[in-house]
Amino acid sequence: MLDGHDTLCIMPTGGGKSLCYQLPTLARSGVTIVVSPLIALMKDQVDSLVEQGIPASYINSSLNQAEQGDRMDRLVRGEYQLLYVAPERLRHGGFLKALQDIQVQMLAIDEAHCISQWGHDFRPDYARLGRFRERLGRPQVVALTATATTLVQQDICAVLELQNPARFVSGFSRPNLTLAVETPAGNVARDKRLVEFLNSESGCGIVYASTRKNCEHVVELIGSQTKMRPEFYHAGMAHNDRRRVQENFMSAKTRVVVATNAFGMGIDKADLRFVIHYNLPGSLEAYYQEAGRAGRDGLPSRCVILFSWQDRFIQEFFIENSYPSREIIREVYQFLCSFDADPVEITLQEIKDQLNLSIGTQGIANCEHLLEKAGAIERLDSQRNMAAVKISSSLPTLVDLLPRGAKSRRRVMQALEKIVGPLRGDTVLFDPRRLADRLEMKWDSIAEAIRQFRALPGFEYVPPFRGRAIHVRERKKSFESLEIDFAELERRKKAEFERLERMIRFATATKCRQLEILEYFGETTGRACGRCDRCVPGILNSGEWQIPVQVAQQDVDDGQPAAALPVADKKIVAERKRLAKPMNEDAILYAVQVALSGVARTHGRLGKGLIAEMLFGSKSAKLQKFGLHRLSTYGLLKQLTKAGTIELLDWLVAVGMVQQLEQTRFRPTLQIAPPGIETMQGKNPASLSELLPVALAKRLATRFAGKSPVRSSLPPTVPEKSLKSTAEDVVGVPAADNVGGFPVPETGDTTPSAESVGIFSGAILDSVNQRASDSVADDSNIESGQADGGPSPEDSISGEKSVASSSPRPDPHQKSPIRAGYYWTWRLMHDGYGAAEVMQIRNVDMTTLVDHLTRAAENGLSVSPSWLLTADQIAAMDEGVRESCATGNSSRRVDSPVSFSPALDRLLRTIQRNAAGS
DSSP: OTTOOOEEEEOOTTSOHHHHHHHHHHHSSSEEEEEOSOHHHHHHHHHHHHHTTOOEEEEOTTSOHHHHHHHHHHHHTTOOSEEEEOGGGGGOHHHHHHHTTSOEEEEEETTGGGGGOOSTTOOGGGGGHHHHHHHTTOOEEEEEESOOOHHHHHHHHHHHTOSSOEEEEOOOOOTTEEEEEEOOSSHHHHHHHHHHHHHTOOSEEEEEOSSHHHHHHHHHHHHHHSSOOOEEEOTTSOHHHHHHHHHHHHTTSOSEEEEOTTSOTTOOOTTEEEEEESSOOSOHHHHHHHHTTSOTTSSOEEEEEEOOTTHHHHHHHHHHHHSOOHHHHHHHHHHHHTOOSSSBOOOHHHHHHHHTOSSOHHHHHHHHHHHHHTTSEEEOOOTTOOEEEEEOOSSSOSGGGSOTTOHHHHHHHHHHHHHHTTOTTSEEEEOHHHHHHHHTOOHHHHHHHHHHHTTSTTEEEEOOOOSOOEEESOTTSOGGGSOOOHHHHHHHHHHHHHHHHHHHHHHHOOSOHHHHHHHHTTOOSOOOOSSSTTTSTTHHHHSGGGSOOOOHHHHHHTTOOGGGSOHHHHHHHHHHHHHTSOOOHHHHHHHHHHHHHHHHTTTTOSOHHHHHHHHHTOOOHHHHHTTGGGSTTTTTTTTSOHHHHHHHHHHHHHTTSEEEEEEETTEEEEEEOHHHHHHHTTOOOSOHHHHSOHHHHHHHHHHTTTOOOOOOOOOTTSOHHHHHHHHHHHHSSOOOSEETTEEOOSSOOOOOOHHHHHHHHHHHHHHHHTTSTTSOOSHHHHHTTOTTSSSOHHHHHHOOOOOOTTSOOOOTTOOOSOOOHHHHHHHHHHTTOOHHHHHHHHTOOHHHHHHHHHHHHHTTOOOOGGGTSOHHHHHHHHHHHHHHHHHTOTTSOOOOSSOOOHHHHHHHHHHHHHHHHO
């Protein structure tokens, strides 16, 4: 940097990034402009520098106009070497003009990852830093951040126009942190687990929650069930309240802060012993930056995520609000243009309500931000907003109407009556902030008291206007003419969803947590950490996390004798060896197949909880109402708890065997995916014990020992030794090595048990039926026992009901839940299953299969010869088929050098007649 190179510096939190620009600044002449997103961080750093005699200052909105002017004058006079500013300051013309008269030696961009973020915490002025640098004459730039993937680094370099920057990426590994993810079954279990964690802690830490409502819930929970007295922190609090919470935390007056992601940037507290995420973060970058605030002193600390699949929808909601659609932005713009008043005083909530929009108020705010960025509107200062109170009661005082024990409410009423004074019956304006300062109370508490006052006779209240007044610049300007880069919005939205998916993959990963993070940030030489919940299952409850561990895995890999390892490392190695013992793969596969079968039988219409109850064998009224107790998979996982069944379903979603759908907003359902179908058929050769979480794999292996899974797709009624001869009887030629594209083993009896065939063949059929046009139309079919969307579970499992060939021709588009048996055979073949697979699924032999296809063709359903014949056989008969179709002689037998059985010949002639008729 002393040589003037542009530099990209990526160091973990607490790694000394500030020194990277402070030292070069002091060694040279001129001023360094430091762009920082947090006002509190600026003041702390400047105070620290000034104490050491270093000429530094900051300019931001916390200063009044006179103070800002004084510091600008001192900057021009050359009294500062370091000046900290917020990115928004770069839009001030006077500030830019002043900088042109001084020597700017360097531009330091702190928290540079903001350049690549949009989201609900995006700072749009970060995107303008490249243009700002150009106006300053392209001084040297250093970009600094704690977390940046390769893509984020590319974004930073592109926006700042860095010229061949020197890149310094220090190690992301934090060996003193125990990273863990737990998946409590429901909110009650999550709360219980949080309380258990905190009751085992004697240090201080942060609990992150995704919403203000969740913060308030967690604060109340901790306050009532632990000895801690937490405080909460979010961006909606007044500046003084936020500063007070931060100062109390830094001075250890407060041990625990419950906060949204607004808290923590720039928090330099070395002795944080834990960071708990009550909700899933939106990205691995955000998670590791927040988790990395623990243990900066190098001592053992815990970082725990209490993961729930419902958290995914909170983050998706944030993303949707951060990237409002073109249509919604147009609606908001046209709505604002429709007002005659200027400025328009309307809150975000009022816009949402009047337009009946699906996004939240933050989404409306982002619409306004985009319109302001495009020059269509201007959002005005709202600091002058006042509240109004009117007391028209004839009583001397309304205080007497309040309970004597309600001391806070009585104080608030006395203060309001003093404000009104002699103006009884008139509406009197007052400043809510001054009232809060006078009473030394939080405004939230005052507002709650006033809300209760509204029930009193003669008391009226109008809250302050909570929005920002809007000035519409050109009301007649069309929306289409506004310069809004929707392609860029869509690109960033897609990137946010990809980050969320990667975060979920981390939460459900089966390998070392630290390795997952290192690989995400591009470090490929890392080793297992030896202390996360994947390296040492149960470590959070064992107390071992308190012992510093020197990453035992690398010592074991290097062949170091176990006797030479520290005590804690020996425990880890012993645990790994114990877990390395082979597990009962059949039992694990059986349980996984049962769970997949249960999902397949519900056709993507039911949620995880209800499916888990069915598999577990719950006797709940809701389960009985839907008729789910009639399914053959009912109760087959009764050896697991309901929480264990939910954990298994969550894992199936995580690895892609099951998909989560959202047919109704925020009410996800489960549907089997193609990899799940393959696993049900026994086609997946992977060792499931190596993929599943260790504790869950052990439970499945133990509790389902002796159960027989499906391990092949051979027809249960046709052993492999007779399969070729069956084909010869039907087709009239020696069978190839596969029938319908399905491989035939040469030896070994792998016929599944009758129990397995019943469960899995029916479920595979169900998974096909859900894609058919006659899938379940509504919940009444489930309730009436037709939960499989076709024949009853007993019919689809046990075999065929006799249906005469004279049955009415079915309409392939008819939405009926009942079908003749031949239809289901045809449906499977039509959807791409091979003949041998269909024989297993339908529990029929080859002769019956051909008969079903013939009856399907006779009833107008399309059947292809390629379902049963090889390409050579079709080519040999092709000439006869063409001649028959051309002459209309549908009674002529197919002439070909291949001899067909009477049954197959009948099918082929039916196909010919249908072709001729069309």
